[in-house]
Amino acid sequence: MIQVAHIVKSYESTKALQDISFDVVQGQLFGLIGPDGAGKTTLFRILTTLLLPDEGQARVGExxxxxxxxxxxxxxxxxxxxxxxxxxxxVEENLSFFATIFGTTIRESYHLIKDIYVQIEPFKDRRAGALSGGMKQKLALCCALVHSPQVLFLDEPTTGVDPVSRKEFWDMLKNLKRAGITILVSTPFMDEASRCEQIALLQKGKVLAIDTPKGIRKSFSKPLWSVNSNTDMYQLLQDLNRYDRTASAFTFGESVHYTDRQEEGISEALRQYLAQQGHREVRIQPLEASIEDRFMELMSREDEP
Amino acid sequence: MKKFLAFVNKEIHHIFRDKRTLLLLFCMPIVLVILFGFAITTEIQDAKIVILDKSNDPATREIKNKILSSGYFKLKRVLTSERALEQAFQEGDTKLAIVFEENFYQHLEKHNMATVQVIADATEPNTASTLTNYISAILRDYQQTRQVTGVMPLQIQTETRMLYNPRLEGAYYFVPGVITVILLLVSAMMTSVTIAREKEFGNMEILLVSPLHPIAIILGKAIPYVSIALINALTVLYIGYAIFDMPLTGNLGLLLLECLLFISTSLSLGILISTVTDTQQTALLASMLGLMMPSVLLSGFIFPIESMPTVLQWISNIIPSKWFIIISKDIMLKGAGMATIWQETLILAGTTVLLILASVAKFKIRLE
Structure with a gap:
């Protein structure tokens, strides 16, 4: 449904997109995952025909x-x-305006937006500017859906939205997918990536990997460990970075995610080292890699020459 | 068409929701015209005058008394020679000079005729004309009292000379000028600002990704302002007529048609500005500096074009406001018809077409 082939786009000196290629099949929920400045918005603008790429081809539908x-x-x-x-x-004026300019009415496409619209309907006489972040996004989604599009482009729809609304939003996308709409969604939140069927990891205008969320997690190359101690995280991270067997160490919330250069005897050696450094109550547990772990791994690989 | 109407409807919502702008749109013309009107036509009191009395006889003394006791004038000094006249005006605060000819009283007695020369500083044309009118009235009054007491009807001739602006243009200048500025303000500035607003708030992004044709977006934004501009023009005309007794000698229909033409010119200017600006701030600045300033300063609204340096006169030709001021003045004050103003009309129409072509060429169907 969406084909992107070797798209290149530069703004003056910065290269926003460098040779981006991927395909989205009909009815798929495809996620573009990457931090701010990865090129997500530029890519969306190219696909929605708001920008022209410098090089490469892209098709939406046919x-x-x-x-x-x-x-x-x-x-x-x-x-x-x-x-x-x-x-x-x-709220209502916005929706009926967008319905009219797409040559339809709210009633005609009500079946499509019903699930979302019922949530904001109590506020239909409120000005859009006075809505909360989550409500605004629901309204924006309604407006983008009101003409029953074949493809939906959602650029960071959950940024600035509270966790509960974020969850609701993804549930809505799942329902839309059932209606056969192809959805391309971007997000900087790695935890949301797993709700997509297929994801592309984007960093500095390059695609690091394209796979299913599961495939991305599975492709993590080494056994991963979660490390805790009673000392503060910063000290722990510093000590781990000085350790000669450390392959990678990143803080993840309450613990450090750690990989080792060797294959065997990892946790024993590490425990010994940390004890020498004065860490007490050290916990080292094997861990299944998340998308973010894989993302960090790919990113550090990119950074190496 | 339905889409287009929905767009216009949305735009009207915007205008009526924004109370401050709304107030500005409808009150500004009224305030402007009243401000200009009164600033130009206020009654004058204690205007400084100089007198050169070459006769100093009973008649001139009586006339002088009448003038100085009227309350409008204050004697600055009495001059002794013609040469001192120029000097007195150069000082700046002298508004008027009165020169009695030699043997005034004898002339009056013998020929029933004598001459007073009234010289006014017409750098402020309205002040000058008001003051000379006062003097003429006082002299007429004097003649009448003489007629009652005297034997023969006698005549005093007033020779009025307007210095620095001999044709005294500007008396009714302000009404066509104010209309011009307001039409330009509402049509060009408001249009460019509201289109820039769509870009600034990111609305343009979703409007472009819709079946609406970009031209429809622009026209939809412009149309509500056309009606507002027309209402404003009518308001100004009415105030000019009701409060300032401005004559409307020409055809009102023709005048409104010409207003519509000038509104189109302004709109196309506004659209052109909006194609090159991305924020309301820059659009506002661009319209202020690029449109308002030249229209106020170089169009003949405030400063007569004839007294500008040649280069500025030349530049004034490319300012649409100049042509509209000529047109509206001709219709309002001289009662001119199409036969007189077809050239200016053609220039405005041509400019509009050019501007529209330029905007269409510059208009971006994408974001950059």
Missing amino acids: WDIRKDYKKIRKQVGYMPGRFSLYQDLT
């Missing part, structure tokens, strides 16, 4: 993003990263 931009604009729903509805119009 249409070329350069030649058939008018057709694409009729068929896709786009929700930019920044809240882009009219703050001084009410």
Whole structure:
């Protein structure tokens, strides 16, 4: 449904996208995962025909993003990263405005937006600017959906949204997927990545990996350990970074995720080393790698010459 | 078409929701016209005058008394020679000079005719014309009292000379000028600012990714302002007529049509500005510096074009406001018809077409 081939885009001196390629099949929920500045928004703008790539080809549906931009604009729903509805119009006015400019009505596409719209309907006479972050995103999603698009582009839909609303939002996307809509969604939150069917890890304008969330986790190359001690995290991380067997060490919330250069006797040797450094109550447990672990691994590999 | 109407409707919502802008849009014309009107036509008191009396006889003394006791004038000094006149005006605060000819009283007695020369500083044309009118009235009054007591009807001729601005243009200048500035403000500035607003708030991003044609977006933004501009023009005309007795000698329909033409010119200017600016701030600055300033300073609204340096006169030709001021003045004050103003109309129409073509060429169907 979406084909991206060797897309390159530069802004003056910075290379926003460097040779990006991936395919999204019909009805898939595809996630673009990466930190701020990875090039997610640029990629969205190219696919929604708002920007032209310097090089490469891309198609949305059967249409070329350069030649058939008018057709694409009729068929896709786009929700930019920044809240882009009219703050001084009410919820209902916003929705019916977008319905009308796409040549439809709220009633006609009600079946599609119903699940989401019922949640904001109590506030339909409130101005969009006065809604909470989560409500705004739900309204924006309704507006992007109101013309039953074949493809939905959601640029960081959960940024600035509370955890509960974030969860609800992803549940909604799952329902939309059931309706057969192809969804391309971006997020900087790794924990959300696992809710996609297929993800692309993006960093500094490059694709680090494309796989299912499970595949990404499985491709983590070494056994991973979670390390804790009674001393503060910073001290622990410093000591681990000085340890000659350390392959990688990153803080993850309450513990340090650690990999070793050797294959055998890892936890015993590490425990001994940390005890020497004065750490008490050391806990070392094997751990299944998360998407973020894999992302960090890929990133540090990129950084090496 | 339905989409387009929805867009216009949305725009009207924007305008009416924003109370401050709304107030500005409808009150500004009223405030401006009243401000300009009164600033230009206020009654004058204690205007400093100089007198050169070459006769100093009973008649001139009586006239002098009448003038100085009227309350409008204050004697700055009495001059003794013609040469001192120029000097007195150069000092700046002298508004008027009165020169009685030699043997005034004898002339009056013998020929029933004598001459007073009234010289006014017409750098402020309205002040000058008001003051000379006062003097003429006082002299007429004197003649009448003489007629009652005297034997023969006698005449005093007033020779009025307007210095620095001999044609005394500007008396009603402000109404066409204010209309021009307001139409420009509402059409060009507001349009460019509201289009820039769509870009600034990211609305343009989703509007572009929709079946709406970009031209429809722009036109949809412009149309509500056309109606507001027209309402404003009518308001200013009405105030000019009701409060300042401005004559409307020409055809109102023709005038409104020309207003519509100038609104289109302004709109296309605003659209052109909006294609090159991305934020409301820059759009506002660009319209202020690029449109308002030249329109106020170089269009003949405040400063007569004839008295500008040649280079500025030349530049003034590319300012649409200049042509509209000429058109509206001709219609309002001289009662001119299409036969007189077709050239200016053609220039405005041509400019509009050019500007629209330029905006279409510059308009971006994408974000960059």
